[in-house]
Amino acid sequence: MSLKDSIIGISFVALMTAILIYAFLGYPEVGFVRPLGEFYLYNTFNFNEQGWWSASPNAVTGVLWDYRGYDTLYETMVFYVGIVAIALFFEKESSLRRTSGMTVIVRATTKLVFVFILTSAMAITIFSVKTPGGGFQGGSIMAIAYIAIIIALSRGFLPELRMDLSKAHLIKIFGLILIFSLTVIPVAYSLASGTVAYALQNQPKPWSEFGYPTFLGLYSLSGGMVIPIQVGELVHVGMGFTIMFLILTEREGKKELGGKRS
Amino acid sequence: MMELIVNLLLASCVMLTAAIVYTKDLLLAVVLSGAEGVMVAVIFYLLLAPDIALVQVAAGVGISTAFFIVGLRKLRRHEE
Amino acid sequence: MIDLLLNVAISMFVLSIVFSLYRMIRGPTVPDRMLALDVISYGLAVVMGLIAIVSGSPYLIVISFSLALWFFIGALYVARYLEGEEIGE
Numbered sequence: 337m338s339l340k341d342s343i344i345g346i347s348f349v350a351l352m353t354a355i356l357i358y359a360f361l362g363y364p365e366v367g368f369v370r371p372l373g374e375f376y377l378y379n380t381f382n383f384n385e386q387g388w389w390s391a392s393p394n395a396v397t398g399v400l401w402d403y404r405g406y407d408t409l410y411e412t413m414v415f416y417v418g419i420v421a422i423a424l425f426f427e428k429e430s431s432l433r434r435t436s437g438m439t440v441i442v443r444a445t446t447k448l449v450f451v452f453i454l455t456s457a458m459a460i461t462i463f464s465v466k467t468p469g470g471g472f473q474g475g476s477i478m479a480i481a482y483i484a485i486i487i488a489l490s491r492g493f494l495p496e497l498r499m500d501l502s503k504a505h506l507i508k509i510f511g512l513i514l515i516f517s518l519t520v521i522p523v524a525y526s527l528a529s530g531t532v533a534y535a536l537q538n539q540p541k542p543w544s545e546f547g548y549p550t551f552l553g554l555y556s557l558s559g560g561m562v563i564p565i566q567v568g569e570l571v572h573v574g575m576g577f578t579i580m581f582l583i584l585t586e587r588e589g590k591k592e593l594g595g596k597r598s
Numbered sequence: 599m600m601e602l603i604v605n606l607l608l609a610s611c612v613m614l615t616a617a618i619v620y621t622k623d624l625l626l627a628v629v630l631s632g633a634e635g636v637m638v639a640v641i642f643y644l645l646l647a648p649d650i651a652l653v654q655v656a657a658g659v660g661i662s663t664a665f666f667i668v669g670l671r672k673l674r675r676h677e678e
Numbered sequence: 679m680i681d682l683l684l685n686v687a688i689s690m691f692v693l694s695i696v697f698s699l700y701r702m703i704r705g706p707t708v709p710d711r712m713l714a715l716d717v718i719s720y721g722l723a724v725v726m727g728l729i730a731i732v733s734g735s736p737y738l739i740v741i742s743f744s745l746a747l748w749f750f751i752g753a754l755y756v757a758r759y760l761e762g763e764e765i766g767e
Contacts, residue, residue: 345619353612360608396649438758449750456743460652467737468649476656477744483664484751487758487765577661584668585765625759626708632752633702633715636722636745643726643741651741660748667755671765 376403397562400470405536409519412569416512419576423505426583432500434492446488453481461570462563471566475573482578486585501582504575511571518565522546600644607641622677628666635659681732688728695721712756719749 369377379388380398390402400408437443460467461474485493494500519535525546526533533546614634618627635658642651695718702714723742730738758765 345616349612349616349619352615356608356612438754438761442754442757445750446754449747453747456747460740460744467740469652469740470649473649473652473656476653476661477747480656480660480664480748480751483661484754487664487751488754581664581668584665587764623708625756626711629708629712629715629756633718636715636719639741639745640722643738648738648741652744655741655744655748660751663752664755667759668765671759 401536401562401565405519409515409536412512412515412572415573415576416508419508419579422580422583426586428586432492432494433490435490437489437493442488446484450481450485453477453484457481457570457574461566464562464566471569472573474566474570476577478570478574479577479581482574483581486581491582491585499578501579504579504582508572508575508579511568511575514568515565515572518568604641604644607637607644611637611641623675624670624673624677625675628663628670631666632659632663635662684728684732688725688732691721691725691728695725708756709760712753716749716753719745 376395376399379385380390380395382389390398457474457478460469460477461471464470464474482494482499485497522533522535525531531546532544534544611634614630614637618630618634621627621630635654639651639654639659642648642654698714698717698721702711702718705711705714723746726742726745727739730736730742
């Protein structure tokens with residue numbers, strides 16, 4: 337490594353260290369709340385002044401779905417467009433050929449751990465009302481389960497789990513349609529009947545006659561429509577990462593090799 | 599006590615970054631980036647942000663390392 | 679009594695993490711370092727669970743599951759690479 341490379345590396349590390357130290361010095365004291373935070377803290381669960389309230393006991397969920405719901409929705413859209421671009425450029429006709437994979441100890445352990453990981457992904461998603469977590473976290477954990485199967489067993493083991501490239505695309509689109517329809521139905525209802533309805537509502541509002549949880553019979557489970565939307569995002573994100581991994585592990589130049597052998 | 603631990607973890611993150619930049623073995627660089635992701639997740643955990651730590655462990659450590667290994671399989675392991 | 683036991687357990691696990699840190703810095707080959715990272719992460723997962731018990735906030739325990747589950751997979755990636763075969767075949 338030459339002297340110039342060393343100088344560039346050391347100056348980059350020093351710059352990043354200075355930025356980190358500067359950021360840590362500006363860290364506010366415990367108990368300091370910005371004006372925007374004051375707005376959320378005052379309005380999220382305020383029975384006395386119901387002008388801007390979200391009726392959601394969890395303030396983070398209130399910010400994510402009630403105040404900034406379209407932000408979350410368009411993040412999901414950006415993820416979908418990224419997957420479509422990768423599939424458009426790199427997708428070939430896939431061959432899920434079954435091979436032996438790694439040794440028998442690793443294969444047996446991976447089959448056990450696959451069940452554990454899928455269970456924890458479901459739990460993190462469904463109980464995200466009370467514990468940290470949510471659709472994106474659960475989806476990436478679910479993708480790790482399928483990636484482990486691809487690595488330790490082989491790509492050809494996926495059809496035994498009722499999973500395929502086209503089936504993964506179908507399940508992903510199903511998750512997106514679930515989120516989209518749950519968002520659009522209240523808008524259409526409001527436009528059709530001329531009453532007030534809330535597009536990305538978390539909890540039912542008493543003065544609005546269209547409320548999801550009473551409508552779906554989900555009120556006792558969690559309160560709010562968080563769970564169906566989170567399940568849609570779990571399926572969407574997990575299948576998206578699985579599709580990316582399946583496309584990227586496709587063997588390159590298979591047709592040329594086959595041509596030479598014949 | 600908590601601030602001391604967080605500062606130590608931040609310092610170890612900087613040292614791990616320097617090691618990742620200077621090593622010639624790209625597989626070692628991938629392993630060390632996994633270690634750095636774990637350090638950042640512990641920092642988020644100690645600062646009481648468990649949901650961010652969950653994203654860091656799942657997406658930043660688990661999935662990105664898998665993609666790095668797949669990319670490394672198509673390249674050479676040692677630099678220069 | 680139970681608090682004393684939990685504190686002793688936390689300090690013993692932190693000590694084991696420090697010992698494995700030595701192997702991770704020193705270790706001559708990549709598999710040594712990956713195994714040391716494995717041991718460190720399992721220790722960290724147990725410490726996170728113990729901290730959640732001590733502080734009495736059960737929502738902190740979720741990360742320890744995923745950390746322990748991931749590191750099984752992380753060792754799997756490196757082992758598959760060192761076997762020298764195409765990934766996914």
